[in-house]
Amino acid sequence: MNSLxxxxxxxxxxxxxxxxxxxxxxxxxxxARTRRRSWSGAFAPLAAAVAVVVAIGLGVAVPKLVSxxxxxxxxxxxxxxxxxxxxxxxxATSPVPAPAPHGPRPTLSSSTTLPPSCPTxxxxxxxxxxxxxxxSDGSPNPAALAYYEGHNGRGFNPAVLRxxxxxxxxxxxxxxCADIGSGGTMGLQTEQQAYDLAARRNSWSYDINTxxxxxxxxxx
Amino acid sequence: MRARTQPGIEDLxxxxxxxxxxxxxxxxxxxxAAEDVVQDAFLGLHRHWDEVKDPGHVLAYLRxxxxxxxxxxxxxxxxxxxxxxxxxxxxxxxxxxxLADEDRRALLASVGALPPRQRExxxxxxxxxxxxxxxxxxxxxxxxxxxxxxxxxxxxxxxxLREES
Numbered sequence: 001m002n003s004l005x006x007x008x009x010x011x012x013x014x015x016x017x018x019x020x021x022x023x024x025x026x027x028x029x030x031x032a033r034t035r036r037r038s039w040s041g042a043f044a045p046l047a048a049a050v051a052v053v054v055a056i057g058l059g060v061a062v063p064k065l066v067s068x069x070x071x072x073x074x075x076x077x078x079x080x081x082x083x084x085x086x087x088x089x090x091x092a093t094s095p096v097p098a099p100a101p102h103g104p105r106p107t108l109s110s111s112t113t114l115p116p117s118c119p120t121x122x123x124x125x126x127x128x129x130x131x132x133x134x135x136s137d138g139s140p141n142p143a144a145l146a147y148y149e150g151h152n153g154r155g156f157n158p159a160v161l162r163x164x165x166x167x168x169x170x171x172x173x174x175x176x177c178a179d180i181g182s183g184g185t186m187g188l189q190t191e192q193q194a195y196d197l198a199a200r201r202n203s204w205s206y207d208i209n210t211x212x213x214x215x216x217x218x219x220x
Numbered sequence: 221m222r223a224r225t226q227p228g229i230e231d232l233x234x235x236x237x238x239x240x241x242x243x244x245x246x247x248x249x250x251x252x253a254a255e256d257v258v259q260d261a262f263l264g265l266h267r268h269w270d271e272v273k274d275p276g277h278v279l280a281y282l283r284x285x286x287x288x289x290x291x292x293x294x295x296x297x298x299x300x301x302x303x304x305x306x307x308x309x310x311x312x313x314x315x316x317x318x319l320a321d322e323d324r325r326a327l328l329a330s331v332g333a334l335p336p337r338q339r340e341x342x343x344x345x346x347x348x349x350x351x352x353x354x355x356x357x358x359x360x361x362x363x364x365x366x367x368x369x370x371x372x373x374x375x376x377x378x379x380x381l382r383e384e385s
Contacts, residue, residue: 004378005346011327012347016242024241025255027233027262125267189269211269212228 030117030136122147128156128190133197140197148194155185158194165202172198172206177216229266236279237262239348240286246343247290249332257293261285283348283358287340294336330380338373345370 117136120143124130133144150157159175167175176195179186186194188210195208208214237258244254261282265272272278331339337359344355352370356363 004374004381007324007327008331008342008346008377011324011331012246012343014324015328016245016347019238019242019245019251019254021238024237025259027230027237028259028266123263125263127267127270129267131263189266209228209230212231 028131029134029138030132118142127187129193133193134200138200140201144193145197145201148190148197156190156194158184158186158191160191160194160198163198163202165204167202167204169204169206169208172204173208173214173216176208176210176214180210181216229262229269232265232278232282233262236282240282243283243343243348244286244290246347247287247336247340248293250293253290253293257286257289258282260289280354280358283344284360287358291336326381326384327377330377330384333380334373334376338369338376341366341369342373 118139118141119132122130122132122141122143130144130147133141135141145161148156148158149161158179160172160179163172163175172195176191178184179194180188180191184191192210195210198204199206199208240258240261241254244257245251248254248257264285265278265282331342334342340359341355344350344358345352350358352363352366355366359366361369
């Protein structure tokens with residue numbers, strides 16, 4: 001086989017394998033969510049560094065814990081690893097901003113949050129579907145909710161968006177079938193979007209897809 | 221397991237998003253743009269989902285969308301690039317370890333200097349391993365044009381690499 005062709009294949013493989021599946025956003029989800037996830041990862045070394053400083057500070061401030069120069073006495077040893085363990089966990093669970101390339105180091109404060117980006121201008125398809133459905137932090141886009149809750153020219157007001165968070169999967173399916181049934185105002189795609197919004201808002205994790213697995217009783 | 225007669229869009233995304241983003245990355249040279257291009261491709265598919273008659277052609281549709289989206293991105297960035305010439309973005313984006321090999325770096329730079337159509341054909345042929353007929357369908361050109369474009373691209377690459385060595 002031509003070596004240049006082999007080299008090309010190898011080059012493409014090497015260049016693209018830096019993109020990993022776990023870093024990709026979900027379908028129709030904004031990219032920012034991916035970045036935020038990677039920020040947590042980027043903060044792990046910083047958190048570890050903070051933990052080291054704290055551990056060293058403890059060693060200096062409590063010299064009695066040190067039995068020999070540069071070495072922690074047995075009572076101190078169990079605390080040191082726990083400090084190391086705790087710091088990265090807090091970094092991973094707290095949404096924190098990306099470190100500025102130049103300037104003071106941000107503190108790992110739990111009150112520091114990313115301002116979510118929620119576009120108010122929606123792109124509307126011919127079939128009535130819209131984008132973006134979600135804000136950059138993954139929450140439902142208020143503009144999208146308003147669109148589906150009736151503030152549109154299409155007469156949408158799906159029952160699935162009026163359900164209580166405690167609704168069961170069968171209640172959700174019934175509402176969706178009513179929405180897309182003969183008397184409903186929703187199509188399969190728009191109803192799926194309404195469900196996706198409702199599911200995110202109500203923390204539902206039901207596996208419902210209007211195209212692939214929602215089976216509605218035939219209209220009477 | 222749930223029964224289905226054809227895969228839904230989410231299944232398609234799960235199955236093909238990574239390959240499509242990587243493909244778009246080769247065309248745009250920009251990771252964020254590649255993700256956007258693929259999302260746009262799926263959005264277009266989503267909007268026309270009801271019109272999908274042959275699920276076997278969905279992937280080709282997505283690949284065509286990615287090619288077209290990447291072209292649009294390139295055109296949009298053209299003015300900025302003219303005002304502020306920079307080395308190919310792909311070279312900047314790739315990790316240093318990937319490009320530690322000098323020969324590979326030179327090859328990447330040479331690929332980046334090819335005309336867009338030739339880069340598209342090479343990526344379709346050597347990254348996605350598609351045949352000429354499939355490439356012709358995606359790019360909406362003749363099979364003969366695919367063959368001649370690929371040949372010209374390889375000749376140009378070989379010449380450039382010879383000149384540099």
